Amino acid sequence: MQTVADEVGVSRSTVSNAYSRPDQLSPELREKIFDAARRLGYAGPDPAARSLRKGRVGAIGVLFSATLSYAFTDPYAVQFLRGLAETAELHDTGLLLMPLAEDATAAAAAVQNAVVDGFCVYCLPDWHSAQAAMRLRKLPVVSSERRDAGDPEARFVAIDEAAATLAAGRYLAALGHRRIALIADWIVPERETRPVATARPEDVPYYVSRERLAGYRDAFAEVGVEWPEIATVNAAQNSRAAAAQAASCVLDRAPRPTAILAVSDMLALGVLDALHTRGLRPGRDVSVIGFDDIPDATTAGLTTVRQPALEKGRQAGALLLNPPEDLAQRQVVLPTELVVRASTGPAPDA
Known part of the structure; x- marks a missing residue:
């Protein structure tokens, strides 16, 4: 910038104004400065440096531990991000999607x-290295989970995960189901599909799976089914293919469960795929429940827990970009609803 100023015979601040405050200069002087800049190979002030000087970048970093394509293909993620983007647009702010690498050092650096x-x-799982790196930045953070409910400074827009699955579990228990299987991702940190045995849901390292499994545990404990009697299978990822493979771990053994409960609709749809492959009828031979109520759940006749993904994204954006003064209003818990469809019915041996 100083080189351009020397070439034109003006001050450095005048060159800066040509780019950031054009109303302060005549059109002729601005064009003279731009001509000199082009001739000298100067492209203008660095956008990142300029935004840091202003104290505002105009972007929200969205952290998730999946591939970038996940943000555009997972129906629940699409709805959440749409809501977040709608609020960001109102504040002239963009979204920086940040799929974090499995390599801890690379993720923290990002x-x-x-x-x-x-x-x-x-x-983002509890153990991820990005959690600590994010706290060190001391920037505003809003979460879609209420894991920090005990911290009055925490901001989140979430649901009561355990209460939602408690209601779903009670509904199935009332239908006579006692042989239960649960399918979730991140029951263990390893990204692999296999049966797992945990002493209790509180030992599961991922918040969402932990809370949803705990709700189901409590519901079936009320009718005498203890946690060790419930089969749990870890899915390598939140996908139909991984869930179909996970379902085979319990469907191909005797006695098979009368109900399979998945912590997301994507996993539940994979369970339905596994049932169809085996000629089993959802809601009659095996009942299935999902979570989220994505559009495909309606088409598949899937019983599920509905949560407001779009509204969750909108309010998350508002808590970041226009937070209320009252700290209590920065912790939002949205309602859920059990939506009963054809994939559930009375236990076949009830």
């Missing part, structure tokens, strides 16, 4: 180097 005004934590 968070440390992100030029953003704050972070929205969409899907």
Whole structure:
């Protein structure tokens, strides 16, 4: 910038004004400065440096531990991000989607180097290295989970995960189901599909799976089914293919469960795929429940827990970009609803 100023015979601040405050200069002087800049190979002030000087970048970093394509293909993620984007647009703010690498050092570096005004934590396990890196930045953070409910400074827009599955479990228990299987991702940190045995749901390292499994545990304990009697299968990822493979771990053994409960609709749809492959009828031979109520759940006749993904994204954006003064209003718990469809029915041996 100083080189351009010397070439034109003006001050450095005048060159800066040509780019950032054009109303302060005559059109002729601005064009003279731009001509000199082009001739000298100067492209203008660095956008990142300029935004840091202003104290506002105009971007939200969205953290999730999946591939970038997940943000555009997972129906629940699409709805959440749409809601977040709608609010961001009202504040002239963009979204920086940050799929974090499995390599802990690389993930932490990505968070440390992100030029953003704050972070929205969409899907990030408790143990992920990005959690600590994010806290070191001391930027505003809003989460889609209420894991920090005990911290009065925490911001989140969430649901009561355990209460939602408690209601779903009680519904199935009333239908006579006692042989139960649960399918979730991140029951263990390893990304692999296999049966697992945990002493209790509280030992599961991922918040969402932990809370949803705990709700089901409590529901069936009320009718005498203890946690060790419930089969749990870890899915390698939140996908239909992984869930179909996970379902085979319990469907191909005797006695098979009368109900399979999945912690997401994507996993539940994979369970339905596994049933169809075996000629089993959802809601008659095996009942299936999902979670989220994505559009495909209606088409498949899937009983599920509905949560407001779009509204969750909108309010998460508002908590970052226009937070209320009252700290209590920065912790939002949205309602859920059990939506009963054809994939559930009385236990076949009830």
